[in-house]
Amino acid sequence: MDGRFWCVILVAALVAPQALPAQRVSSERGKLPPRQGEAPASVLRIENLKGTLKEVDLKKRTVTVTHAGGEETFTFPTAAGREKVSLSKKVAREVGKKSLRLEDIQAGCKVKVSYYPTLGTIMELLVEELPR
Numbered sequence: 001m002d003g004r005f006w007c008v009i010l011v012a013a014l015v016a017p018q019a020l021p022a023q024r025v026s027s028e029r030g031k032l033p034p035r036q037g038e039a040p041a042s043v044l045r046i047e048n049l050k051g052t053l054k055e056v057d058l059k060k061r062t063v064t065v066t067h068a069g070g071e072e073t074f075t076f077p078t079a080a081g082r083e084k085v086s087l088s089k090k091v092a093r094e095v096g097k098k099s100l101r102l103e104d105i106q107a108g109c110k111v112k113v114s115y116y117p118t119l120g121t122i123m124e125l126l127v128e129e130l131p132r
Contacts, residue, residue, distance in 0.1 A: 077121040
């Protein structure tokens with residue numbers, strides 16, 4: 001046999017048993033929510049909640065939504081002024097816009113909140129009906 005053949009076999013034997021960094025699995029995956037600034041260990045689950053907007057706190061950048069199960073407060077993870085507040089087609093026709101700023105939302109709106117339950121932050125706030 002050729003010397004190059006044995007060199008390839010030796011290199012393959014030394015490299016093969018070691019796992020690559022991307023293949024290592026954390027034993028604490030999914031147990032604790034990620035801290036601010038850290039990447040989550042897995043894909044975060046998204047839940048939807050329908051209810052009535054009770055309060056908007058512009059200083060804390062939170063919204064409080066009342067629903068059949070009680071009341072929950074959510075925070076916006078984005079920078080001030082970049083909150084995602086979408087409108088349903090019906091509301092968009094009434095208002096003449098496709099989205100609103102957080103300052104423009106009124107209490108009493110019927111909303112649908114898509115949020116991350118692990119973090120308690122909003123992914124999207126959809127205004128489905130304006131208060132009368």
